[in-house]
Amino acid sequence: MTTSKRTLGRSGIAVSPIGFGCWAIGGPAFRDGNPIGWGKVDDEESVAAIHAALDAGVTFFDTANVYGAGHSERVLARALAGKWDDVVIATKFGNLIDEDAKQAIGRDASPASIREQCDASLARLGTDVIDLYQFHIGDYDPVQAEEVVGALEGLVEAGKIRSFGWSTDDPERARVFARSPHCAAIQLHANVIDDNPTMVDLIESENLAGINRGPLAMGALTGKFDRQTTFADDDVRRRFDFSGKEGRTLDALERIRDVLTSGGRTLAQGSLCWLLARTPAFVPIPGIRTVAQAQDNAGAIAHGPLSESEMAEIESTLKQLSLR
Secondary structure, eight states, rough: OOOOEEEEEGGGEEEOOOEEEEEEOOOOOOTTTEEESOOOOHHHHHHHHHHHHHHTTEEEOOOOOOTTTHHHHHHHHHHTTTTTGEEEEEESEEEEETTTTEEEEEOOOHHHHHHHHHHHHHHHHSOOOEEEEOOOTTTTOOOHHHHHHHHHHHHHHHHHHHEEEEOOOOOHHHHHTSSSSSEEEEEEEEOOSSSSSHHHHHHHHOOOOOEEESGGGGGGGTTTOOTTTTOOBBBBGGGGOOOTTHHHHHHHHHHHHHHGGGOOOHHHHHHHHHHHHOTTTTOOOOOOOOOHHHHHHHHHHHHHHHOOHHHHHHHHHHTTTTOO
């Protein structure tokens, strides 16, 4: 197993090249009657998966207050009890939650609410400090975001967070945060099928980490789905359109399957290794809820980034498919 590390931008915080996305372990939650979770989960399996990831060298765990309406943070706290010195924790704010009802009940990014949300996450996580605190409202007004930065700087000064970032795919919004020395990362959508070159340029030019959400396209890049796949009513993936976007993803995956799986990689590992090669600023956070998934995804660390020739072959194929 390689001991390579990546750095969360200007923060200097070292993390494993592959992280652990904690959305899935939150279980069911809803917003306005629509699912925002991945369906039912087994908390014992979630804890075992976190431990398996730790054993495989994963040190970076990304969650949010809204995942399972607080449940993801609580499960993570249980699994990491006594292990805080060995891990780096990222969580998010901006969504208001009702834990008992398992509901997202609104959005609030006022300074007072940010402080309250931070204290609530610290309590659920059972820790004194959050390593990376991320703004979870991707379309928030960039002018008003200046006030959000001020509140976050106050949390840094208070010792409650070490660094912060924004989950957004808009470079202009990201630049608002990037002006602050304690901004360490931008969480952005990127995977082998859906590159995000504009945001890559932004994070590289600003010396920020790029936390990759959707690195496996919510499972579509693992090879486990086909056009007949269906999901439960409480699974956010029920919105998948296998006659449209997700179908095109499956088609493209078949065209690059051999490159991704060369060298003994699984499809998931190959997709993660593409991200590791795309830029040293990337830290993918695949969603995990089983021991097998944790071990498979962590296996990408040992394989390391794809080679230049593998990257070029994939790029050429995707250009032929008009995906670049």
